[in-house]
Amino acid sequence: LHRRGEDDRSSYSRLAPHPKACLTATVLTELKREAYEANLALPRHGLIHFTFGNASALDRARGIFAIKPSGVPFAKLRPADMVLVDLAGKKVEGKLAPSSDTSTHRRLYLAFKPVGGIVHTHSCYATAFAQAGRAIPHLGTTHADYFSGEIPVTRKLTRKEISGDTYEWETGNVIVERFRKNSLSPLDVPGVLVNRHAPFTWHTSVTQAVEIA
Numbered sequence: 001l002h003r004r005g006e007d008d009r010s011s012y013s014r015l016a017p018h019p020k021a022c023l024t025a026t027v028l029t030e031l032k033r034e035a036y037e038a039n040l041a042l043p044r045h046g047l048i049h050f051t052f053g054n055a056s057a058l059d060r061a062r063g064i065f066a067i068k069p070s071g072v073p074f075a076k077l078r079p080a081d082m083v084l085v086d087l088a089g090k091k092v093e094g095k096l097a098p099s100s101d102t103s104t105h106r107r108l109y110l111a112f113k114p115v116g117g118i119v120h121t122h123s124c125y126a127t128a129f130a131q132a133g134r135a136i137p138h139l140g141t142t143h144a145d146y147f148s149g150e151i152p153v154t155r156k157l158t159r160k161e162i163s164g165d166t167y168e169w170e171t172g173n174v175i176v177e178r179f180r181k182n183s184l185s186p187l188d189v190p191g192v193l194v195n196r197h198a199p200f201t202w203h204t205s206v207t208q209a210v211e212i213a
Helices: 002-015 019-044 102-111 124-132 141-146 159-163 167-181 206-212
Strands: 054-059 064-067 083-086 091-093 117-120 191-193 199-203
Touching: 019 054, 019 064, 019 083, 019 117, 019 206, 054 102, 054 206, 064 102, 083 102, 102 117, 102 167, 102 199, 117 206, 124 191, 124 199, 159 167, 167 191, 199 206
Parallel strands: none
Antiparallel strands: 054 064, 054 117, 064 083, 083 091, 117 199, 191 199
């Protein structure tokens, strides 16, 4: 009987999920929910058009972020649709392809250590400045609540950077280059205009990144 009991416990230990595994699954489910709610906030606030925009939320301790799947209309999104990607660029979980901007998000997470959430929109006014290649001047108090100075604009990407198969990664590179060149803090200046493209914003959480957007 004693031996049988030991065998039963051994079988149970093989079948039952480890408590740590359950905790990890819960944390990652919450990460997907956080990213999902941030993505739904974008059309609600008029920050995107069609499927052109995305938000991601990072679990820095695990090196995994949740991001909107590519090409899925916002109205059809579900929390389970969020795709989990690690900071090495490997898809960890998800049936759908991650956003085409995933490499840009990953590049920024790697460079800006305090950042825990990133948002990319095509909001009309910020996109107009980005398309014109002009920074947004520091003129108002609301602007000052979020940014310590102007909202900067990157240089133009080169033809080689645009035409290669690493365009999204290169987009992240020109953002990082702009911040390093001018010694900008990503939390003092939590956003940028990508020249001839559109804005990216970020902060310690994706909820704050949406507010800044």
